[in-house]
Amino acid sequence: MTAMDSLAVLGAGPGAAILRRSRRADVSAIVALLAADQLGVTRDGVRDESDLAAYEEAFRAIDADPAHLLLVAESGGEVIGTMQLSFLPGLARRGALRAQIEAVRVASGARGSGLGAAMMTWAIEEARRRGCALVQLTSDKSRTDAHRFYERLGFVASHEGMKLAL
Amino acid sequence: MTAMDSLAVLGAGPGAAILRRSRRADVSAIVALLAADQLGVTRDGVRDESDLAAYEEAFRAIDADPAHLLLVAESGGEVIGTMQLSFLPGLARRGALRAQIEAVRVASGARGSGLGAAMMTWAIEEARRRGCALVQLTSDKSRTDAHRFYERLGFVASHEGMKLAL
Numbered sequence: 001m002t003a004m005d006s007l008a009v010l011g012a013g014p015g016a017a018i019l020r021r022s023r024r025a026d027v028s029a030i031v032a033l034l035a036a037d038q039l040g041v042t043r044d045g046v047r048d049e050s051d052l053a054a055y056e057e058a059f060r061a062i063d064a065d066p067a068h069l070l071l072v073a074e075s076g077g078e079v080i081g082t083m084q085l086s087f088l089p090g091l092a093r094r095g096a097l098r099a100q101i102e103a104v105r106v107a108s109g110a111r112g113s114g115l116g117a118a119m120m121t122w123a124i125e126e127a128r129r130r131g132c133a134l135v136q137l138t139s140d141k142s143r144t145d146a147h148r149f150y151e152r153l154g155f156v157a158s159h160e161g162m163k164l165a166l
Numbered sequence: 167m168t169a170m171d172s173l174a175v176l177g178a179g180p181g182a183a184i185l186r187r188s189r190r191a192d193v194s195a196i197v198a199l200l201a202a203d204q205l206g207v208t209r210d211g212v213r214d215e216s217d218l219a220a221y222e223e224a225f226r227a228i229d230a231d232p233a234h235l236l237l238v239a240e241s242g243g244e245v246i247g248t249m250q251l252s253f254l255p256g257l258a259r260r261g262a263l264r265a266q267i268e269a270v271r272v273a274s275g276a277r278g279s280g281l282g283a284a285m286m287t288w289a290i291e292e293a294r295r296r297g298c299a300l301v302q303l304t305s306d307k308s309r310t311d312a313h314r315f316y317e318r319l320g321f322v323a324s325h326e327g328m329k330l331a332l
Contacts, residue, residue, distance in 0.1 A: 058261030092269045095224030138325035159304035161325025
């Protein structure tokens, strides 16, 4: 890691983390965070080489496109948080650019430290810097703690988030 | 219009529409559909040249990126429907590609004809062709008719759709 990799320092003192773009070597750690989640446990994890190949292919697609930022928070050499930001053009709302946040995860040992809020605050500021008119995300209806967390940050649960598995 | 522009023929008989990628010349018609909407009326429309320039800039950004498809349904030379599809890579769900649908609108005179369902069915099939694992959209909580429409197509309102205006 070089200082130039860092997008932001989140928090202070020994618990401080740096926020940076993910690298290919982070894929396993990010997948571990996804798989540690109550809903992700059945959806994510590396069972065999084909799973790892699928994650690495997705990583390449994200990393190659400047419209996407896959980020990690790192502290003491460990990945303790992740989120993906995507910047999406659209005609609605007078041609508004939207920032979309997906797959926000904080390691269990780092929860309650303010890391998640610091990551989200950075994401909202980055959306503003890029001229977005809106930040959007969806959150499973069972994650009631997460909804309160997002509402404290200013999000409004104004929409139904509808999914169709193929 | 040439036959090669057409992605699909939706419906049959004199009411049939073709589905095609939008062109710059369609921007005004698409904006008119957005502005005719109950929620879009305050958000969309061309009040002056700077509005038009913002829409045209958004059109260029969408049109230049193969991850986005801004589509129109055309019948008798008129744009009677529109939707945007975006194909988004992500690590979650074993590196699943997602299709996201935004800004689905059907002209008032064409509602009840099955055009909206035909457009959505094409979008779901296109997502499958591109190897997506999931199709997702958000819909304002006040649009209860739209929720039933999406549920008939197989969507599940499993998530809160949260927005933060900047």
